[in-house]
Amino acid sequence: MNFKMLRIFFLAAPFLIYSAFRTMISIFMISDYTMVKFTAVFSVLVIISLIVFQLRMKDKNYFSFAVSGALLFFTSVIFYADQGILKNSVSDAGLSAFIFSRPESVLYVSLLLMALIPPLFGRNPFTYYFAKEIVPEMFWETRLFRVVNIVISYFWAIIFALSLGSQFSNNAVFAHIVPVVLQLLVGVPATKFLIPFLQIKLAFVERGAPRDFLHSAEQALIGMPYVFDKKAAGDLKIVIQFFITGGESIEGYLEIGDGNCSYHNGVHPVPSMTMKSPADIYLKIARNEISGTDAFFRKLIVIEGDFSIALKMEQLFGAGGPQVESDKKAKRNREQKKKIDSDHILIPKNYYSMQPGEVRKVLLIQASPRKAGVSKTDILAQAFLEGCRSAGAETETVHLADKNINSCIGCYTCWTKTPGQCIYNDDAAEIMKKEDEADLVVYASPLYIFGIVSSLKQYFDRRIPRLEPFLVTGESGMTSHPTRAGYKKSKNVAVLGVCGFPEVSHFDSVSAYFHHVSNTAGDNSFNIVAEIYRPASEILNNGFYGNETGRILELAGVAGEQIVRSGTIEKSVIDGIAEVRVDTDVFRDQANKTWELCINEGLTLSQVQERFSGNAGEK
Ligand SMILES: Cc1cc2nc3c(=O)[nH]c(=O)nc-3n(C[C@H](O)[C@H](O)[C@H](O)COP(=O)(O)O)c2cc1C
Structure with a gap:
């Protein structure tokens, strides 16, 4: 039997035998004094096994002493009682009588004190006894080791308190079985779960903390x-x-x-x-x-x-790289960003609410010139579409970079000589047709010099054949052009943007642009349903920030699902996507190092990305 098995045996066997034995006694109604003698014999067995156990353990701590002490106390009480010394008090209905009928209560009081008192007074928790067997010595002085042990110790204090509580039950079988269930079926598995859970939680909080206990x-x-x-x-x-x-x-x-x-x-x-x-x-x-x-x-x-x-x-x-912010720092950064963002609100934003089930067909017009899988716009937008599909909608993506769309040359032929007909016969008309058939159009663009990319703007400019040239007073009271007969007046639009900088306020001009168009542009006008903006978008395919990437893409999926199911996206989801949880100083630093690497090694960004299998810092 290896030491681990031996440890489990010494730990569990005496308690099991003891409880099984006591239960048998209760069921077969053996007389009080025969019972206490048997109990005493088993108590001695428990003490012996714990002494053997103690000899094998590294931490000479309270555990064995607490158990042995309790049982020693109990056996001596029995011994003296048998000699007739305590007989009178035994017949009383007082404390001694209770101890005789529920001898384990002494054990549980002792275990409860053992688990509760030392950490309360700043001493080592009893769990050190077990933890030091499995954790290397270099970690014994760390805060992580201490906190995990204190929490586990308090947890066991609760288990022992409940075990003690069960001793007050009149039902002897209940009183003997409940502690076994609590300790073996609840306590042991819960401890197994709690240790790694706490380690991960704490290691996460303490990321970046110096580890000066390491010496080689x-x-x-x-x-x-x-x-x-x-x-x-x-x-x-x-x-x-x-x-x-x-x-x-x-x-x-x-x-x-x-x-x-x-x-x-x-x-x-x-x-x-x-x-x-x-x-x-x-x-x-x-x-x-x-x-x-x-x-x-x-x-x-x-x-x-x-x-x-x-x-x-x-x-x-948890060592040697950029860190996700601690909760405190994240809060400070969020407040600072909120201030920057509230200082930057240019126009009031009204959002159009669609009806639940209105969106059956979603068209994504993806304007990043980069390829799918590399483009952060595409990565975010595809996660959104995935959510739409999971809610039952049909989706299609048009990648503008694959399309042939000429620039409007401002000849106004479409308003004069051939009304409604552009001089160019390229892919623009086909995309407009797809837009007409969709229930929701998603315009997705990276931020290029604080605006949308030129291909998307170029496409928007090509929409003017759908307007009449005349100047009228629009719904907003401002001048606009009427929609040419036969075309939809407005369509449901979601705007999706990504940018390199880590502040969401860089999207202000894009947002202002879309809202202005929405208010004044006739057929080209939009019912803006939602705006999804993601700053610090480089983290979306950068292995450094795996957890954050997962969080953002999951939220993008939720956004897609919500818009199809309910016709709108909750603000908390939009805010969650925009929230930058990565330490901005570390983010800037890492981006700068990536650029330095490109320059020093004479590599393009995509070559470095290949090495990183992710984009580590393009603006
Ligand atoms: C020409 C150009 C201009 C850019 N201008 C900005 C900018 O004004 N603000 C910003 O935060 N990021 C700017 N960026 C960075 C991009 O928005 C960022 O890299 C984005 O993640 C690219 O998205 P994509 O991978 O989908 O193309 C610019 C990038 C390029 C190539």
């Missing part, structure tokens, strides 16, 4: 499985090989798969990625003194193989 590269490597974020790994199956040189010479690899991470000495035959680093540099990365990205850009470390894994290291191990 080897220690840092061996410790990596303990800071591994299972959730961030998802179904990732990879091997990361390390070659550490200089002060320490280490060959070892991390194996990640099925949500687990393990460290092994040696060289893996087919690693997914290899990191070569001098020991002092690796230690600095692990201690959060320099970021892994920095080290790479400054050529202090060498990465070979699947580079995208290097970008995920921060998420997987």
Whole structure:
């Protein structure tokens, strides 16, 4: 039997036997004194097993003492009672009688005090006893280790308090079974769940905190499985090989798969990625003194193989890369951005509400000149369409870059010589027809010099054949052109934009433009249903910000689903998409490093993107 099994045996067996035995006694109504003698024998067995157990444990802490002390107290009471010394008090209906009928209550009081008192007075929680068996010594002094143990200790205090409470029941079977159920079926599985849950929560909050408890590269490597974020790994199956040189010479690899991470000495035959680093540099990365990205850009470390894994290291191990903001910093940044944004509101925004079920056909006019999969506009817009489809709508994408659309030359032939007919016979007419057939048109564009891209504007300009040349007073009271007979007066439009800078207020002029058109442009006018803007859009295909990307795209899907189901998108969803949770200083810094890399290495952005398998910082 290995030590882990032995530990479980010593921990669980006495309690199980003890409770089963006590239950039997209650059922078969064995006399009080026979019962207490048997109970005493088992108590002694529990003490012996705990002493053996204690000898094997690293932390000489309260646990064994608490259990042994309680049982010792109880056996001595029985012993003296048997000698007739306490007989009188036993017959009383007082505390002694209660102890005799429910001897475990002494044990649970003792366990409750053991779990509750030490952390309340700033002492080490009893769970150190178990935790030190499985967590390497270098983590024992960390805040993470302490907080996780304190929470688990309080959790067990509740379990022991409930176990104690059950002893007051008149039903003996209930009183003996409830603690077993609470401890073995609730306490043990819940602890197994709570430990990694708390570790991840805390590791997330503490990302970027110095890890000065690490003193060697080897220690840092061996410790990596303990800071591994299972959730961030998802179904990732990879091997990361390390070659550490200089002060320490280490060959070892991390194996990640099925949500687990393990460290092994040696060289893996087919690693997914290899990191070569001098020991002092690796230690600095692990201690959060320099970021892994920095080290790479400054050529202090060498990465070979699947580079995208290097970008995920921060998420997987919480060290050495850009960090998602702490809650406090995020709040401060949000307030600051809100102020910037409220200072920038140019025009009041009215949104048109469609009827639930009105949207059956959605047309996306995607104006980024970049290819699908690379274009952030397209990535966000496709997530939105996916949501529309999941709610039952039909969708179609027109990529303007694939279309032949001439620039309007302002000849007004379409208003004079051939009314309604443009001099060009290109793809513009076909797109307009598709728009007429759609229930919702999504105009999607990246921000180019604080406006929409020229191809979209060029397309909009080609819509004037659908207007009459005459000047009339429009609904808003301003001058406009009437719609030519046979054309739809207005259509339902959603505007979707992405931009490189991290403030949403950069979209002000785009928003103002669309709202102005909506109020004054006859056939070209829009019923604006929603505006979806995403600043700092570079994170949408950048491996550094995996979690954030997932959050934003999920919300874009929700937006698509909502517009089809209810005809409108909740403000919280729009705000969630626009919210920049990434530390803006780190974001700017990383973007600048990407540009530096391009310039220094003579690479285009797309070449660097290929290496990163993501766009790490184009404006
Ligand atoms: C010509 C040009 C002008 C740009 N102007 C701005 C700008 O004014 N503000 C901004 O935040 N980003 C600007 N950007 C950055 C893009 O909006 C950003 O990279 C966006 O993510 C590109 O989207 P796409 O990948 O869908 O093409 C500009 C990019 C280019 C190429």
